[in-house]
Amino acid sequence: MSGANLKKVGLKVTLPRLKILEILERAGDDHHLTAEDVYKLLLEQDEEVGLATVYRVLTQFEQAGIVRRLNFENNISNFELDTGDNHDHLVCLKTSKVKEFVDPVIEERIQEIAKENGYDLSGHSLVIYGTLTNEA
Amino acid sequence: MSGANLKKVGLKVTLPRLKILEILERAGDDHHLTAEDVYKLLLEQDEEVGLATVYRVLTQFEQAGIVRRLNFENNISNFELDTGDNHDHLVCLKTSKVKEFVDPVIEERIQEIAKENGYDLSGHSLVIYGTLTNEA
């Protein structure tokens, strides 16, 4: 993911956008960042980017399919790079650590359930909540 | 559900609480009301209840296990009577109509996934989004 990709979706290649992309990449799998998180990380590396810009950029990325917006229980948005695999999430209620998983069985049932009920499926959101017991 | 049940969970039987309970009951399966919805319904039947009270009461009901709080995509809370069956939701993106379902296969997979990943399962949230095609 880089400048070329930004251009491809019709977004000018600017410093804030590149930096935010970089932060999302660096965050990896079990960090699903809030806008605030991204903003703070930018400050830590002495980038002068406003919080409003972070929101705008994340929203644009979402619309461009670069980023997924996740809504966990707290009514606050978390963002992750959209890797294309349509994974779901396991959230630890103690540590807030997030793990990703894909389950073909569930995936299939979801499609069937949508069909059975006369819905034209467009997506789903599955979050499993629990507490991590013995850390691997 | 009535005054007796309120008392059982340690809540005084008051008019706002009874009226809100009544509204939730009347709403039925495919109406998952926001606090605002409940508030407006109260006004429509000429009940003088403040929005803050609606929020307070719904939160108390949630803690008492009378009500479930649902968070769909929009980061706004919807409330429904907690019937005990742990159902999930199908949401129509056009009409916002909500349908409930229970799927044993998915239920089982969720338990397995939690275990496989070393999580002590405490709950989950599954929402399927789609558009209702030919209304039944």
Next chain:
DNA sequence: TTTTGTGCAAAGAGTTTGCAACTAG
């Protein structure tokens, strides 16, 4: 009467927007 609940207005959190200054193409 004592405890608990209520209404109102104000505060709070997260997010969005208007606008003048700036910058990539």
Next chain:
DNA sequence: CTAGTTGCAAACTCTTTGCACAAAA
């Protein structure tokens, strides 16, 4: 040059809180 982008402050939406008054037990 000029259309798109940014930072800031102000606005907005949903939700919670402080407090004086009111109602339940």
